[in-house]
Amino acid sequence: MKNTQVTQLAAGTAFATLTVTNGTGVDVSAHEEALVFLNVTEITGTSPTFDVHLETSWDGTTYCDFPTAAAASSPVSYVFAQKIAAGTEMLRIGNFGKFVRAVYDLGGAGDPTVTFSVQFVGKRRQHG
Numbered sequence: 001m002k003n004t005q006v007t008q009l010a011a012g013t014a015f016a017t018l019t020v021t022n023g024t025g026v027d028v029s030a031h032e033e034a035l036v037f038l039n040v041t042e043i044t045g046t047s048p049t050f051d052v053h054l055e056t057s058w059d060g061t062t063y064c065d066f067p068t069a070a071a072a073s074s075p076v077s078y079v080f081a082q083k084i085a086a087g088t089e090m091l092r093i094g095n096f097g098k099f100v101r102a103v104y105d106l107g108g109a110g111d112p113t114v115t116f117s118v119q120f121v122g123k124r125r126q127h128g
Contacts, residue, residue, distance in 0.1 A: 003124045009036070010102040011117035014050075023102035023118065025060050031122030033094040038080045038118050040087055045112025047084075052104045052118060054078040056097035063101060083114075 010023035028034065038052050055063040066078035078096075080089050102118040 003126075007120045007122065009054075009100065009118040009120050010052075010104065013113055013115045014104065014106045015111070015113050020103055020105045022055075022063070023104070025057055025063065025099040025101040026120065027060065027098060028096060028100050028120065028122055029098045030124055031096075032125045033092070034096070034120055034122040036091045036093055036118065036120050038083070038089045038091075038116065040083045040085075040114060040116045042086055042115040043083060043112070044110075044114075045108040046110030048106065048108035048112035048114065050083040050104065050106050050114045050116070052080045052083075052102055052116075054091075054093070054096075055101050055103055057099040057101070058097060060099045063099075066096070 007026050007028070009026060014021065036054065040050060043050055053065065055065055057063045077091060078093060080091065100120065106112055106114050
């Protein structure tokens, strides 16, 4: 469809590093709303946990968290449910600023790894 665009926010295999990893920021200003898909194809280790959320930026340099769904100012969530096994989840988002990036953190014991992707499927703004 010519009114939608698919953009990868993050993908690959992550290894437990005990630090939060920031995906690359993507300019999404041409879009008015989007679906964001998290696809975890494999997760290994002892009691692995994988957390992913989205951040926004006005300049592509300084990022901040979106409000959580529990906050009165935000009717939607920009946080995926914690993954402990393979699976897929979708978030419907809007009002997301100029840049968006995925932020992820892998935890657990036994050298956990996760293979995943985060896809942004944006609906382009209508002009005229």
